[in-house]
Amino acid sequence: QKEVEQNSGPLSVPEGAIASLNCTYSDRGSQSFFWYRQYSGKSPELIMSIYSNGDKEDGRFTAQLNKASQYVSLLIRDSQPSDSATYLCAVILTGGGNKLTFGTGTQLKVEL
Amino acid sequence: GAVVSQHPSRVICKSGTSVKIECRSLDFQATTMFWYRQFPKQSLMLMATSNEGSKATYEQGVEKDKFLINHASLTLSTLTVTSAHPEDSSFYICSAGRGGGDEQFFGPGTRLTVL
Numbered sequence: 476q477k478e479v480e481q482n483s484g485p486l487s488v489p490e491g492a493i494a495s496l497n498c499t500y501s502d503r504g505s506q507s508f509f510w511y512r513q514y515s516g517k518s519p520e521l522i523m524s525i526y527s528n529g530d531k532e533d534g535r536f537t538a539q540l541n542k543a544s545q546y547v548s549l550l551i552r553d554s555q556p557s558d559s560a561t562y563l564c565a566v567i568l569t570g571g572g573n574k575l576t577f578g579t580g581t582q583l584k585v586e587l
Numbered sequence: 588g589a590v591v592s593q594h595p596s597r598v599i600c601k602s603g604t605s606v607k608i609e610c611r612s613l614d615f616q617a618t619t620m621f622w623y624r625q626f627p628k629q630s631l632m633l634m635a636t637s638n639e640g641s642k643a644t645y646e647q648g649v650e651k652d653k654f655l656i657n658h659a660s661l662t663l664s665t666l667t668v669t670s671a672h673p674e675d676s677s678f679y680i681c682s683a684g685r686g687g688g689d690e691q692f693f694g695p696g697t698r699l700t701v702l
Contacts, residue, residue, distance in 0.1 A: 484642045518680045518696040519631070524689075561628065566600050572636070573619060574687045575682075 476501050481578035489586055494551040497579050498564030501545070507524050507567040508540060509575065512566045514560045522549070522562075553584045590614050591651035591683050593694035600671055601702055607667045608697045610681030616681035621691060622654075625678040637664040671701040 480499045488494045496510075511519035515516055525531045525547065537550040547566075551558055561580040565578040567575050600606050610620055618639050623631040623639040635645045635656050643656035655667040664683075669673055678698050682691040 509690065511693075518678075518693040521690060521692060567689055573684055573691070574621070574632075574636060575632060575691060577630045 478577040484582040487584045494548040496547040502568045504569035511563040589692040591694040599700045612683045621663040621682045623680045
């Protein structure tokens, strides 16, 4: 089992819809979770961090964390073509210091 | 805040030469910086953790004598790819964390092509 798993996609949603991106992790003791956006040929950009169970909202983005079920998700409301990118889930594993362990990413395509 | 720069953004070199990549935190001090490598259509792979004033910690399978890391100040870390070969061609990205937090901010990356 991979430490951080994401569906590679592509996930296609129409413009204006809600995009839902999911991530599961294997280490039950993990406490820090991050979502990054990566455009093709560019480096990752931090969207949001989440540490507590529940929802965390920032603009059109909402991160959801459920430690009991070991998943973290990212919702993008009112999706725009500019949101088309690969979304990377990252987790700091127990005993990993500050090292991020990344999932393989989910490619999101927002269609006009 | 939390801006990280890298230089150069793109480099092409001949096989057997060495290439140095700089990573700077522009508006904060970074005790720890991280170096990643990303091959096409793959996710980021951590190569090493760079700590200011001490030796870097390398991930399993990464040759420390080939990928030399120096973190001489709280705002600068360098990665030198020694005796580069075509298989070292990749996208090299650094990240840095601000003191007191575990969020990492990435530099724009350096695309290395070894001919």
